[in-house]
Amino acid sequence: MLPTYEPMPVVDIGDCYLRTVKVSDYKDMFEYGSDPEVTKYLSWGPFRYPKEAKLSIERYNLPRVQKGLPIGYAIIHKKDHKMIGMIEYHTICHTSHVGEIGYVLNRKYQGLGIMSRALIKMIEVGFNYLNLNRIEIRHTDFNIASKKVILKADFRFEGIQREKIFDIKHNKYRDVYCYAILKNEYRRGELKWQLQK
Numbered sequence: 001m002l003p004t005y006e007p008m009p010v011v012d013i014g015d016c017y018l019r020t021v022k023v024s025d026y027k028d029m030f031e032y033g034s035d036p037e038v039t040k041y042l043s044w045g046p047f048r049y050p051k052e053a054k055l056s057i058e059r060y061n062l063p064r065v066q067k068g069l070p071i072g073y074a075i076i077h078k079k080d081h082k083m084i085g086m087i088e089y090h091t092i093c094h095t096s097h098v099g100e101i102g103y104v105l106n107r108k109y110q111g112l113g114i115m116s117r118a119l120i121k122m123i124e125v126g127f128n129y130l131n132l133n134r135i136e137i138r139h140t141d142f143n144i145a146s147k148k149v150i151l152k153a154d155f156r157f158e159g160i161q162r163e164k165i166f167d168i169k170h171n172k173y174r175d176v177y178c179y180a181i182l183k184n185e186y187r188r189g190e191l192k193w194q195l196q197k
Contacts, residue, residue, distance in 0.1 A: 001120065003068055003094070004065055004068075005065065005068075005070040005071070005130070006128075007019075007020045007071075008020050008070050008073065008125070009125070009129060010156065011073070011121045011125065012112070013117040013118055013121055014117060014165050015077065015078055015079065015112075015114070016075050016076055016078060016084070016114055016117075016118070017076050017078065018073040018074070018075060018118060018121065018122075019073065019074055019076060019082075020070075020071050020072070020073065020074070021061050021071055021073065021074045021086065022057075022074070022151060023057050023058060023062070024055060024086055025048060025083040026053040026054035026056075026057055027051060027053070027085070028074075028082045028083035028106075029047075029053040029057065029083060029086075029145040029177070030045075030047050030049075030050040030052070030053035030104060030172075031080065031154045032057075032084070032085060032104065032105070032106035033046060033052075033053050033104075034046050034047045034048070035106075036105055037107055038104060038105070038106065038107050039043050039104075039170070040169065041139075041142075041143045041146065041167075042077075042104060042114065043056055044056070048120050048184065055071070059137045061088075061143050064090070068092065068094060068128065069089065069090070069091075069092055070088065070089050070130070071088075071171070072086055072087075072088030072090070073087050073088055073118075073122075075087060075105065075115075075118055076087060077079060077109065078083065083107035084105060084106040084108070084109045085103065085104050085109070085114075085115070085118075086103060086108055087102075087103040087115070087118045087119065087125065088101070088102055088103070089101055089130065092130070092132070096133070096134070096194055097111060097131060097132050097133035097134065097135065098132065098134045098135075098136060099126050099130060099132045099134075099135055099136070100135075100136040100137065101122055101126075101136070101137045102137075103115060103118065103119065103149075107141070114125065116149050116153065117155070118150045119137075119150075119152075119153045120133075120151060120153050120193050122175070123135055123153060123186065123187055123191075124186075125193070126183075127183050127186050127187075133182065133183045134183070135155075135180060135181050136178065136179070136180045136183055137155055137179050138161075138176050138177060138178050138179070138190065139176070139177050139181070140165065140174045140175070140176055140177075141160075141174055141175040141176070141177065141193055142174070148181050152193075153181075153191075153193065154181070154183050154191040154192045154193060155180060156179060156180060156181065156185075157177070157178075157179050158178045158179060158180055159177075159178050160167035160176070160177055160178070161175065161176040161178060162175050163175060164176035
């Protein structure tokens with residue numbers, strides 16, 4: 001029987017908090033999801049109409065509980081009272097206890113350390129709540145901003161998948177850089193951000 005992750009625990013990250021995505025978030029999702037600059041590294045978007053964002057939550061996020069996956073976290077900005085992005089375990093292998101994280105953030109809130117804090121909390125959620133043994137994360141070859149976030153969370157570089165994906169937006173194949181953190185590394189407290197606490 002597949003586990004049910006509904007709802008996920010609310011997680012505080014300072015000026016923001018993480019909570020399960022709701023259909024009512026669709027207008028805020030449309031705001032960042034319609035931005036070509038934000039979606040240029042993603043497999044989806046940009047949205048043209050708010051309805052597309054609503055359908056994305058209804059057809060992609062909400063049904064994930066039937067597959068034994070968390071719906072996904074909305075990143076909520078406390079002061080602005082709005083969803084400014086998402087971070088999620090979009091893939092989990094329950095037999096191997098492996099999960100992969102993906103994320104996206106409204107351009108207006110980038111460069112403030114929000115995604116770095118959210119990613120670190122997702123590592124804790126993965127090992128302590130989802131009972132994962134290995135957490136994976138990837139970025140395409142030209143997504144330097146994402147690489148910086150991943151390295152700040154002390155993921156270990158494992159290799160390059162050459163021409164792993166076809167970038168429809170730019171009509172070319174892209175290399176994918178792969179990283180991971182293991183539970184025993186986390187439990188030993190040897191990650192850089194653990195040492196800085």
